[in-house]
Amino acid sequence: MSEKKRRRGEAGPSATGKKSRPSSRADELRKQLKSDADILESVRRMSAASKSSTSKTLTLSDLNLSSACREVSDRDASSVLLSIERAALDAARSILSGSGFSFDIPSRSSSNQLYVPELDRIVLREKTSARIFANLSTVRKATITARVLSLVYAVLRRNIHVTKRDLFYTDVKLFQDQSHSDAVLDDVSCMLGCTRSSLHVVASEKGVVVGRLIFYDDGDRIDCTKMGIGGKAIPPNIDRVGDLESDALFILLVEKDAAFMRLAEDRFYNRFPCIIVTAKGQPDVATRLFLKRMKTELKLPVLALVDSDPYGLKILSVYMCGSKNMSYDSSNLTTPDIKWLGIRPSDLDKYQVPEQCRLPMTDQDVKAGKDLLEEDFVKRNEGWVKELEMMVKTRQKAEIQALSSFGFQYLSEVYLPLKIQQQDWL
Amino acid sequence: MSEKKRRRGEAGPSATGKKSRPSSRADELRKQLKSDADILESVRRMSAASKSSTSKTLTLSDLNLSSACREVSDRDASSVLLSIERAALDAARSILSGSGFSFDIPSRSSSNQLYVPELDRIVLREKTSARIFANLSTVRKATITARVLSLVYAVLRRNIHVTKRDLFYTDVKLFQDQSHSDAVLDDVSCMLGCTRSSLHVVASEKGVVVGRLIFYDDGDRIDCTKMGIGGKAIPPNIDRVGDLESDALFILLVEKDAAFMRLAEDRFYNRFPCIIVTAKGQPDVATRLFLKRMKTELKLPVLALVDSDPYGLKILSVYMCGSKNMSYDSSNLTTPDIKWLGIRPSDLDKYQVPEQCRLPMTDQDVKAGKDLLEEDFVKRNEGWVKELEMMVKTRQKAEIQALSSFGFQYLSEVYLPLKIQQQDWL
Known part of the structure; x- marks a missing residue:
């Protein structure tokens, strides 16, 4: 995996070769670059700190909240099958004892959600409601719940994976609308205390990964240094992903595929050992699970490269804190500790x-920027607040690709190396 | 590559196990399935015909149209560099001789487009216009053209690839809006007679491929039977793709990623040797180039699995005939001979x-359906006309995933095998 690939182009004047003022500033910054070994030293320290970090991720039980709050976890198929069988037995017993047929469903409403600052995540409180079969207002939902349980059971027994849409189509007459089966699927996941991926109901993937990572996708060994420029598509079924290995020093999370392509083509990861990942815009569940998995198993710092605009930060927030409607699943989907590398509002003048x-x-x-300033994940990071205030004040935004004005490879040859050398992340 | 992977689940009753009428029809169809070897025989014949086919793809010169029409072709970097140098020399000579500075730009307007039935493609006629520097109405475009030529020259010299957006950002002051640099880029591609990919300006990819295909992506050997369930992301830079090898009998082109995932997880390609490819909806340029490349080099028949609605057919038409605004590049982007496997309107009752x-x-x-009936690519295929007329008459559409109503694996275990066994494509 350490095999060095040829790098294209040399550090030289910008591709355009013009000598206007922005270019000379670019040249000036280029001259500040130390040797690659020196640059790597900075990131090596951070990486080592991240690996040796004894501060294990806090859980609800560490905070004595496990009885007051509810979380779901990744569980294997056999254990979920067992839970479904138990739920069926409970229902049967309840019927036989004359108490009727009903499910006890955790409430996912916002009044039952709680932001836990220590975890920097949203979790569900303990409120549940009875979904009674012999009640006109709940009979339909109770029936759908039973049906979804039986469908998920069949999927797990066959050890296959399906999409939400597949699930809906198995009984359109009952479900009527996909939103109905989707909602009950989330209920079932809360009820059984497992993630949606543990139910083998997956979302379609759109993320790609490239760089110093080896993993197994459904038994196939994938070496991400040998995935060309296109990279490896991130698999939708995270439970089939295993045996992650890496000699990377950090994970570079990139908002957009154009920047990903630049870094992949320049084989940036050979010069600075890293894993490069992108969801091509708004993060999908598969990419979030994959990032979380890498972060947890490889214990690598995550550096984020997003556009300098509120949307770029929103994307960061989805990776870090999750979205409200998946709050019960947040511990598996969120990667709290992400560093904001760039493009930051202060970079616009600095560069x-x-x-x-x-x-x-x-x-x-x-x-949108002002709203972000009210968000907890921003407020607890002073540096972020300052950057965001600057953005709102100057009313200027910029895309990652604005760096192309200094030459097409400025991103991989100057901007990122200098950022790393100066440990310029927040 | 012929190594057999375990297949999950057995051909048995549908996952839901219910015995309603649709399921019994499904069981009935399942019983019609012959052995895999017999089924493969049908497709083997088609595949052999496709491979031995001596009817080489017609070109403009075969039709004596090369002087009246204009097409672009894939060319390597050194030859494009030479063309740019020549264009610069021509301009210099013209200036020195007192005729001034101007470019001769092919017109891409619809009045200059021509549908060639023999090729089943749209091409450009020969009309060009002078883009004169010393003329107030064209000076800006002439300047942009010179700038784009010099930028493309720099990109090719460095042997890197960039996106249209990168190109735009190198000189926002001049280009003002990305649509201006994009349009001139297309002009330059026509003027030099090469594809946009030959200019090393690439589109972002979103397609994935899995199955019996080995190829090289930027020097890395990719075995698509060993890409797990996620598959290999199709590279944006088609000129870095090479050495395609395959023992597949056909290419299965899938509209949606959910169906792709089903087939990838079931390792459908091990039972029926094929290459499975999807652009996840509307086809992007990279996927179209990749499909064309596979079809041309491997000489395999292409079977398409799309939704039974006008949108599914539109997607087919983009693969087959291209889109009007890229007509000058159509021979490199289009794969004319695609068979419509399903889901077809007649399947709704048949299944x-x-x-x-x-x-x-x-x-x-x-x-949209009625409009399609007026399109040339539909009209020349009687079977398609009938299917489309049925769709418009019944006013019913269906997604690929509607087949999940017979069990999650019905698509890979019954529908597709039966389709192939019965050679049921149009």
């Missing part, structure tokens, strides 16, 4: 991004 | 897809 490559923020952008 | 799994077509759907 002298030309005025015409910056974009004016719309009123809606500014509002 | 007795339950009423509640069919969706009513909206007025807009019906209009």
Whole structure:
């Protein structure tokens, strides 16, 4: 895996070769670059700290909250099968004892959600409600719940994976609308205390990964240094992913596929041992699970490269804190400790991004930025607050690709190496 | 590559196990299935015909149209570099001789487009226009053209690949809006007579491939039978793809990622040697180039699995005929001979897809269907016309996943094998 691939292009003047002011600033910054070994030293320290970190991830039980709060966990098929059988037995017993047929379903409403600052995550409180078969207002939902349980049971028994849409189509007459089967699926996942992926109901993947990572996808050994420029598609079935190995020093989380392509083509990971991953915009569940998995098993720091706009930060927040409607599943989907490497509002002046490559923020952008300033995950990081305040004040945003104004390979040859050398992350 | 992977689940009753009428029809169809060897015989014949086919793809010169029409072709970096140098020399000579500075740009307007029935493609006629520097109405475009030529030259010299967005950001002051640099890029591609990929300006990829295919992505050997369930992301840079090898009998082109996932998880390609590819909806340029490349080099028949609705057929048409605004590049992007395997309107009754799994077509759907009936690529295939007329008449559509109503693996275990056994494609 340590085999060095040829790198294309040399560190030289920018591709355009013009000598205007932005370019000379770019050249100046390029001159500040130390040797690769020196640059790596900075990240090696962070990486070592991350690996030796004894501060294990806090759980609800560490906080004495396990009885007051509910979380789900990844469980293997046989244990979920057992839980479903138990649920069926409970129902049968309840019927035989004359108490009727009903399910006890955890409430997923926002009034039952709780932000736990120590965990930096949203979890569910303990409130549940009875879903009674012999009641006109709940009979339909109770029937759907029984049906979904039996379908999931069949899927797990066959050891296959299906999508939510597949599930819906198995009984359109009963479910009527996919939102109904989807909602009950989430109920079932809470009720059984396992993640949706443990139910073998998966989302479609759109993420890709490349770099210093070897893993197994359904038994096939995947070496991500040998995945060309296209990279490896992140598998939808996280439970079929195993045996992660890596000699990387960090994970580079990239918002957009254009930047991913640049780094993959330049084989950035050979110069700076890292794993590069992108969900191509809004993160999907498969990519979030995969990132969490890498972070947990490899204990690597995660550095994020997103656009300098509120949307870029929103994407970071989805990786870090999850989205509200999946709060019960948050511990498996969220990677709390992500460093904001760039593009940060302060970079625009520091790197002298030309005025015409910056974009004016719309009123809606500014509002989104101000809303973010009220979010817990921003507030607890002073550096982020400052950057965000600067963004809202200057009303300027910029895409990662604005760096192309200094040459197409400026991102991989100057910007990122300098960022790492200066440990310039928040 | 011929190594057999375990297949999950057995051909048995549908996952849901219920004995309602649709299921019994499903069982009935399942019983019609012959042995895998027999089924493969059908496709083997088609595959052999496809491989031995001496009818080489027609070109413009075969039709004596090469002087009247213009097409672009894939060319390597050194030859494109030479063309750019020549264009620069021509301009210099023209200036020195007192004729001034101008480019001769092929017109890409629809009045200059021509549908060639023999090729089943749209090509450009010969009309060009002078883009003169010393003229107020064209000076800006002439300047942009010169700039794009010099940028592309730099990219090719470095032997890297960039996106359209990267290109735009190198000189926002001049380009002002990305649509301006994009349009000139297409002009340059026509002017130099090479594809956009030959200019090393690539689109982001979203397609994935899995199955009996080995190829090289930027020097890395990729065995697509060993890509797990996630599959291999199709590389954006088609010119870095090489040495395709395959023992597949056909290419299965799938509209949606859910169906792709089902087939990948069931390792369908081990039972029926094939290459499975999807662009996850609307086809992107990288996937179209990749399909064309496979079809041309491996000489395999292409079978398409799309939703039974006008949108599914539109997707087929993009693969087959291209889109109008890329007509000059059509020979590299289009794969004319694709068979419509399913889901076809006639399948809904043949497979007795339950009423509640069919969706009513909206007025807009019906209009789209009627519009398709006027399209050349539909009209020249009688079978397609009949199917489409049935769709418009019954006003019913259905997704691939409607087959899940017979069990989650019905698609891979019954529907597709039976389709192939009966050579049921159009």
